Amino acid sequence: MQDTIFQQYIRAKSIFKGDRDILRPSYIPDILPHREAQINQMASILVSALEGQRPSNVLLFGKTGTGKTACTKYIGKEIERAVSNLNKVTFIYMNCEVVDTQYGVLQNIGNKFIENFDERIPFTGWSTERVYNILREKMDEEKRVIVIALDEVDKLVSKSGDDVLYHLCRINDDLKNAKVSVIGISNDLRFMEFLDPRVKSSLAEEKMVFPPYNADQLKDILEQRSKLAFDEGILENSVIPLCAALAAQEHGDARRALDLLRVAAEIADRNHVPVVTESDVIKAKNKIELDCVTEAIRTLPVQSKLVLMGVLLNDQRGDGKLTTGDLYETYKELCQCTSMAILTQRRITDLISELDMLGIIHARVKSFGRGGRTKEIEPSVPVEEARQILEEDEILSQLKNYKLRYQTTLM
DNA sequence: TGTCCACTGGAAGGGAGGGCTT
DNA sequence: AAGCCCTCCCTTCCAGTGGACA
Structure with a gap:
């Protein structure tokens, strides 16, 4: 390691005691503070699995960072620990944001039971x-x-x-030896409305709601983790209360609280200072917010980037809010400039909606009476920064210092 | 009160790209 | 090689709509 470029970054002592993954939301500690009630309830439902019986299906509701995933994984670990030779229990966890198709879910579950690589489901x-x-x-x-x-x-x-849920809920009718039960986890209570009544009643045999953590509970969580992650005296006294308070403002999100603490510590670590301070937390907050947006923009498909560029250019020219029609004209101009294929307006309205959902732009439907009904669109990210990120793209880099020709109708 | 604009957003379907089976 | 199947991205078609205006 001597004389390598890493030399200057290697220090005698890091702020972190050891594994910094302890502060990641994916880390499952041995005790989950303030979730005893939920864990006990889940355990009472799932205990029948250990007795060889099929437990009821369960639906878990709660906002992000309320411990649904952590509790489920914790229970999964406990089940595997408690399994006896008599009754075999297999616990499968899957995130449907990653695997989001009917085929994908069935394929993933199926492959858990296939050891031979050649037999795996493609x-x-x-x-x-x-x-x-x-x-x-x-x-x-x-x-x-x-x-x-x-x-x-x-x-x-x-x-x-x-369809998949329907299949999984009634799979027991087709099984002779095995018994299947499903735990559904959702942060949207309304999603039940979209379910087939049969699936709804079958899936929600038991329902549980995970309430948000309040600031005091978040403090406990952070204190528990920080004891594992740091030595005494590394955190200034006000650091944990501040992280907890900031996260409590955002509907009691434990994930956010942990991220704040971890990033704040990383900032202090990188600056070679021995103590994490309140100002590191504020810096962490800004960094997390910016990173989210930057990452979202950078990973956009190129057509969406062109649409976003259209919004930004119009905004920079000071046109204020613009309509779908105007944006489409601008977009066509940018396509010609970059020799990209021009998509239909219908497709662009979908891309606009996606950008809106990502929180990168703000679009709302507005009627101008005889002037028609359309969307009013404006950026909801810092324009100059967003433009710089877009210009990093190979195709969009041609639009550096570009000035729009098209004049919008809305002024 | 009815008209009419500029869309919105649902539905259906095409076709490319991935992969398996026969 | 031909015939399937699945997903993803996109097009085409079109009924529906909020509200200013005649």
Whole structure:
């Protein structure tokens, strides 16, 4: 390691005691503070799995960072620890934001039961029916209880409908040896409305709501983790209360609280100072917010980037809010400039809606009476910074210092 | 009160790209 | 190689709509 470029970054002592993953939301500690009630309730429902019986299906509701995922994974770990030779229990956790198609979910579950790599279900190519049949067959090879936790199940339903849930809920009718129960996790209470009544009643045999943490509870969580992550005296006294207070403002999100603390510590660490201060937390807050936006913009498909560029250029010219029609004209101009294919206006309205959902622009439907009904669009990110990020793109880099020719109608 | 504008947003379907089966 | 199936991105078509204006 001598004389390498890393030399200057290697110090005798880091602020972190050891593993900094302890402060990541994905880390599951041995004790989850303020979630004892929920864990006990889940345990009382799932204990029948250990007795070889099928537990009720459960639906968990609660905003982000209220401990739904952590509790579920914790319970999963405990189940695996408690399993006896007599009754076999398989616990499967899956995030439906990552795996968001009917086929994908069945394929993923199926592959958990297939050890031989050559026999694995491919990620595309088979009919869903066939995947389902293999899955059922493999599951049924042994007498066991299978608990499937589907995180962010609302994403799955909104994207691919409730067919998979329907299949999974009634799979028990087709199984002789195995028994399946489903844990659905959602941060959207309304998603139930979109379910087929049969799926709804089957999936929600038991319902649990995870309330947001308040500032005091967040403080406890942070204190527990910081004891594992740092030595005494590393954090200024006000650091944890500040992280807790900031996260409590955002609907009691423990994930956000942990991120704040971790990033604040990383900032202090990088500055080679021995103590994490309040100002590090404020810096962390700004950094997290900016990183989110930057990452969202950078990973946009190129057509969406062009649309966003249209919004930014109009804003920089001082046109204020612009309509879908105007933005489409601007977008066409930018396409010609960059030799990109021009998509239809219908498609662009979808891209506008996506950008709106990501929080990068703000678009709301407005009627101008005889002037028609359209969307009013304005950026909701810092314009200059966003433009710089867009210009990093190979194709968009041609638009450096570009001035629009098209004149909007709305002034 | 009815008209009419400039869209919105749902539905259906095409086709490219991935992969399997026969 | 031909015939399937699945997902993703996109187009085409079109009924529906809020509200200013005649």
